[in-house]
Amino acid sequence: MPAHPPHPHPHPHPEPVRTAPVRPAAARPAHVRAPRAVAPRDRFAWIAPLTGTLAALPSALLLATTVLFSPMACGSCDAADAARFDDSFAPALFVAMGILALAGGLLVTSWALPWRTSARARRALMAAPAPFLALAAYLVFLELVAWP
DSSP: OOSSOOOOOSOSSOOOOOOOOOOOGGGSOOOOOOOOOOOOBOTTTTHHHHHHHHHHHHHHHHHHHHHHHGGGGGTTOOHHHHHHHHHHHHHHHHHHHHHHHHHHHHHHHHHHSOSBGGGHHHHHHHHTHHHHHHHHHHHHHHHHSOOO
16 A cells, blocks of 8 residues: 555646747846845944044043143233134134044944944944044144144
């Protein structure tokens, strides 16, 4: 006795296989790209932005401290030195804050990039210059202010 009884054919009259008509080359649809595979999630995506942020913070805090205490540098100046200091302080502050905003924008971009392995290099390229820009903002501020 066989293990399984024979099954009758499910369709006694199978339908014929239909083929699509061949179209001329001009009527064929344009080449359609296959969807791109999504890169896997990067488990270590937070390392570059965090390193850039932690490295930029000391320079930003040093700049903030210098900006806050620098008006006291000219507390006992005569009128000519005080006028020269005041005239140079606002543009120096504007330029330094602009450079610091650029560093902050790079850090925000590095945090906002997709946390996929395909964005790892871009994330590092955004986070790496931020500490140097924060230090540059401090040095530019020191150079642009006409200290007494």
